[in-house]
Amino acid sequence: MFSYQDQFSAATKANLQAQLDLINSLTAKAFEGVEKIVDLNLSATKATLEEATAAAKQLAAAKDPQELLAVAAAQAQPGAEKATAYGRHLAGIVSATQAEFTKAAEAQVAETSRKLSALIDEISKNAPPGSEQAVSILKATLTNANAAYEQLSKTSKQAVETLEANLSNATKQFTAAAEKTVAATRAKK
Numbered sequence: 617m618f619s620y621q622d623q624f625s626a627a628t629k630a631n632l633q634a635q636l637d638l639i640n641s642l643t644a645k646a647f648e649g650v651e652k653i654v655d656l657n658l659s660a661t662k663a664t665l666e667e668a669t670a671a672a673k674q675l676a677a678a679k680d681p682q683e684l685l686a687v688a689a690a691q692a693q694p695g696a697e698k699a700t701a702y703g704r705h706l707a708g709i710v711s712a713t714q715a716e717f718t719k720a721a722e723a724q725v726a727e728t729s730r731k732l733s734a735l736i737d738e739i740s741k742n743a744p745p746g747s748e749q750a751v752s753i754l755k756a757t758l759t760n761a762n763a764a765y766e767q768l769s770k771t772s773k774q775a776v777e778t779l780e781a782n783l784s785n786a787t788k789q790f791t792a793a794a795e796k797t798v799a800a801t802r803a804k805k
Contacts, residue, residue: 623735627731630731631731631732635724637724638720641720642717642721645713645717649710649713649716652709652713653706656705656706660698663698671687671691674691675687675688703783703784704784707779707780710779710780711776711780714772714776718769718772718773721769729758729761729762733758736751736754736755736758739751
């Protein structure tokens with residue numbers, strides 16, 4: 617039979633390895649998210665440059681100020697739609713990355729909690745008389761740690777939902793402003 621020190625030592629080593637595995641997993645997921653954002657930005661930049669070149673050619677070919685305004689107005693709406701699509705895509709990447717973080721952390725916390733509970737139960741079965749208070753303190757600490765994690769998880773999810781709502785709202789406002797600009801330009805014709 618193992619001594620308590622051996623049990624704690626094994627549990628500590630397993631917990632440290634689990635934390636390292638979690639950090640590696642989260643780091644990989646963070647890099648995947650950053651890679652997707654970089655790809656999105658490169659694609660958006662390339663498309664913007666191509667569209668800006670085409671727009672400049674159209675604007676340069678305008679024969680009078682009215683035609684210039686018409687060309688500018690025609691380009692405003694697609695630009696707003698592309699900005700909206702970009703915002704949605706970016707929000708999707710951020711949301712997916714956050715979901716992966718949450719999933720990995722929840723799995724790690726559940727497994728660590730299960731192992732600690734099993735260790736505390738094993739210790740309490742073999743604990744000498746008079747150590748009930750120490751065991752109950754360990755159990756209370758584990759319960760409090762789990763409750764704190766639950767609250768942190770809820771707060772994190774709310775923050776991501778708020779970010780997504782703000783991005784959606786900003787996109788709607790930008791689209792509405794672009795549509796008003798197009799309508800105002802057309803009305804001047």
